[in-house]
Amino acid sequence: MAAPKINARASSWRSFVVPSLLILILFLSVGYYVITTIRNFYNHERAEEASVLAKSYTSVLSTVIDAEQQIEDQLNSTLRVAGVTVSKYVQPFSQELLATMASNLDVDVIYLYDENLIVTHSSNGEYLDWTAPEGHPIEAFYHSGADSLVEEIREDTVSGIPHKYGYHRFADGRMVQVGIFASNIKKLYSQFEPQYIVDKLSHDSKHTLLALLDDKGSVIAASDPSLVGNAIQPENIGLPISETQYKLIDWENQEFLAFHLPIVIKEKHAGSLVLFYDLSNVNILMLRISLIVSISLLLFFLYFLFSFLNIYRKNQRILNLAYHDELTGLHNLRYYHQYLSELKSKKVACIVLNPTNFRMLNMLFGYEHGDMVLIGIGNILTKLSEQYKPCQPFRLSDDRFLIVLSDYQDGEELDSLCSSLMSIKEETGLFGSIEICLGLARSETETHDSTRMLREALIALNATSVTNKIQFYNEHLEEILVERDAIESELNQAISSPTNGLSLVFQPIIESKRGKIRSFEALARLTSQKLGMISPLTFIQIAEQRQLIIPLGKKILSLACDFIAVLQNSGYDSISVAVNISAIQLMHESFVPDLVSLLQEKGVQNQSLELELTESVFTQDMELLSNQLRTIRSLGIRISIDDFGTGYSSLSRLGTLPIDTLKLDKQFVDKLQSNEEQAKGLASDIISMAHHIGKVVVAEGVEEQEQRTMLTNMECDLLQGYLFSKPIPAQKALELLESKGELDAYPS
Template structure:
């Protein structure tokens, strides 16, 4: 903006305005002035009068009079004195002397003082008219010439300003390729001063590898549309200190055309040199390269992404078909990767992914391709395989390399991988089929205990197809709604010998596969997003059943419902639950929402806010499977929960002969008491386990020792006929 401000450009000064011509008649005789006025009157003329020299000088000070008709013999000031005053004051008015003094000496003196014409009063009046017309015509020509000169000066200044302030490098070469003009931009762009380039050959600034290409542009002789336009050329900077280019080059687009001097006929032109403009596009090129890299690579690991992988796989398959070779495709999944993210956060998970990518690449051949599909899934392209055993060797090498621990949060973390292998042409002939079959083989090895590799076999496809079939069946079941059933497992207080509540557990009566446990379809529902609709069904059906039991006198029951992390992500969860409670007229405090321990670490601030909203509504909140993760006690302190459930894996390990087996549960019980939390043990299956839990002051329990999960009808019978009734006989409704 400063450079622009330095250039003053006034378009108004370049307009030729048609202003009236002003004529001033100076004579001491009024009759003669009136006669002159009549003779000289015409369109576009303004005629004024003065009767004395002093009046004339006062009027001429405005410097806007075009023609002065002056009598020499005035009563106060002689006409020649007025003319001399006009010269000293630089008054630009043309003077026509119209005097009665007919001496030749007066005429000579008047002309010497700058008069345009000397006319005798007693001559032909037409002579005065013609003289004034000539003066006005000359004045008009002088004005137009002056304005044209201003235009040229302004245009030249504007052209010089635009060239010097241009963000582009503008230059002119003579016919030998030597610089004869460069603008000031060259120093900022290349580090050269004008003096360093003037008289030098253009090759001085061209990157050596581009010289042959640049020769045609810098020696351009064509003009117009056929001339060189936007040709990409690399130029060399003068020093490493210029800008930030380590290789001392910048990328430009260059446009040039020939310069000719006209000699007579248009066809007779002499070539003078070449002029051109170079624009720096280095930043744009870097941005384009970055965008292109990001489009085909994973930003975290720098590996090819699935788009580039499929492209390379397609090329490898075509080459393998011509050479009669095999191609291997490996699908890799990092085992227990979710544990790292859940325990230490995504930053440590990202570091593990980068380290894994680096180690895996070291196990591959130079022509192989390792790509990241997304998350913790990777693929490997193995071209030019002699036989299927070559892929096995590489997979075994990778497993061996990954036995060394990774550093996660400063600690040694041992991880394994599950690898599925598919071969061309044995297991497919297209990229899509090979990737799908390698993926199926990878899931097979995961189901067999992980930490290994497996070649695809046709019979694996049936299991994979079953998952897709179950997905479609689950969607249909949610629409129908009558294939699901809730089972209820009692929660008892052993010291009170009373059933204090129950946990609602869903079952699916599949039309073909029969009764299915939650472990079979809940992960599928979470992966596909159907878990929210399924959770809605569970809440509605469980509260409806609870309302029925409360109407029969079982008013002291606590209902526990598990919620998926995806359900807590919805901001309207408290409102939806409260609407259901109002529908069935159930107090909020009888509903216990169970959440997993993982939620204490995933987006903790948001989840703390959600749990607080649930608690403010009067609901109770419990942490399920407590102790199976590595949650911080600080998070436990901040979460407004009511109780914790000891995971059945700890209960299962209880052994009266081993004092150490009680240590974990004892520690959990201490934590619960210090935070004033209720504690409940799940998975109690033996009297010995029950006794040890009671000895650890853990009184609330659930498990097969008391009852397995029951249908609604069977659970109602348990509430009345078991050793742990849910109400006193005195409170039973009248029949």
């Protein structure tokens, strides 16, 4: 059948061009707005910075005025303190002592005079025995009677080097002269000179020209020294003196941002500050932004052209995705509904194919391998659709496929297709507990309800089992589905509730020769207020189908560990408990960590727990299975194989795996009382060979004393069955241990 046609009106040129032009205009407007905003923002930032600089400089100038007087007072104080300090010294003076005192007192020279105005000591070794001439300031100080005197800066009488001197009188009439070089004083003042401040600001800031004007407009300091002394009027700059205004000007073929800011000291106009900011970097930035905008526009149009030329292909791809599964390439559910609604055939069969427990394959080998298997199934279905025409395959969901067969002649053709579908397991490499199950629904009317047929096929699929892998829909299946849904609901409640419905009973396993209880097997029971007692086979199967087997298994293990804890607290440390686990549960990546945490939480000994596996585990990947079992065995947990002899296992395989115990299936025990010598010999051989490879053997289903006698004679290690006890609650199991401790054909 041809693919459904999709009515899609091709978009006209106008529907693309008009929006594109509008987008272009919007893009240009946004670009212009962005560039203008960035430029204005940058200019505003520069204005703010200039204002801050001007205010900072104003503060500095105010400080300079005060600083000059403070420096003068500090120098006078230093000279007085130095004179007093020297005059108070009572030890003999020397050149070295005076030099040290000069250094400590922050002065440059110290001279000592006697009453005749003759230099007796000096800090630098000069002027010794030198007599002050008439008219020397020290002579005036000597006759003044004052204790101290500080002079202004003057040239030294002998060397001519400018000094600032201070004098102080000793109590015995001697005098001391202390001095500071004028050159050192000028260094202090130089840090507050306007030119020094301008040079400092020019070096630290990013502007390229700075000039400080006095209140008459004359340049008193500038970053360009050639401007000092020139007059710069506001009209020359083109800006009045203002804290907020600025202007773009050209200066020597460069663009600058000009500011003319007032300097106010003590509320009086003291001058102004001219700042020219070089905008070269801004212009480069604007050029780059313009280039980026232009390139973006170009890329936009190239993208538009490319999109327009490929619009047809994209529409085709969208249509393809709408009606096809991306992974397998098969048609999808949407296409199925349209396909069936247009199908003119009178006889139609819908087959839902599901590889059960597909999650196991993903878990063991990863989702990539699982996807490859799904692709393989899709390829096989495509080939089958060519063989069984007209036949159309679809992919429904993760691991479910749908096949629609129409115009088939009879039931044999449908059966042949089902047989081919069942062979997919071998062709795609699906293994073990992963089985192919088919649910079928048929319609023989003029028109076919796609939703109803799919629903019926899914109901039929839900009714499949390990022994019934192909199921045709019938009305009774809906009742079964309702019942299974109810059981699933009860299971969910039992798993989530600590006391609701799910419980364990325990069947003792005894030593064949002594009759002593060696261990118990834990068996799950589910009781519902609505449904009554639910068969373990039923709710276990539903748990596996509805992905509840892992949480159910965790719950059962937890209850079993509770019983082990009770046994240990009652002094039965040697009694172990065996718990059945599924292959899915065993191979789950979190099984071992969860098991270790559970044992630690319950506080039970690892060796008191035994895990029972069915032979179906041997259909898993043997290397992964072996690694998982060895990890479990390394924890001290015993491992047994349940129902041995009915499935996939062999003694040669068991010899390579860390298996402790084989549980001989009940069918071998049942045949012991028959006249078939072959059956007796087979049971005996299995026990003998199991012992040969170091395995313990448990016989299940022992119900007759004669069976016990024969198994004991065959050297079977342990026995289990109704001959000794039926499965009993935990409290009765404890009472059984307390009252007997051993069972000798104990009545059930």
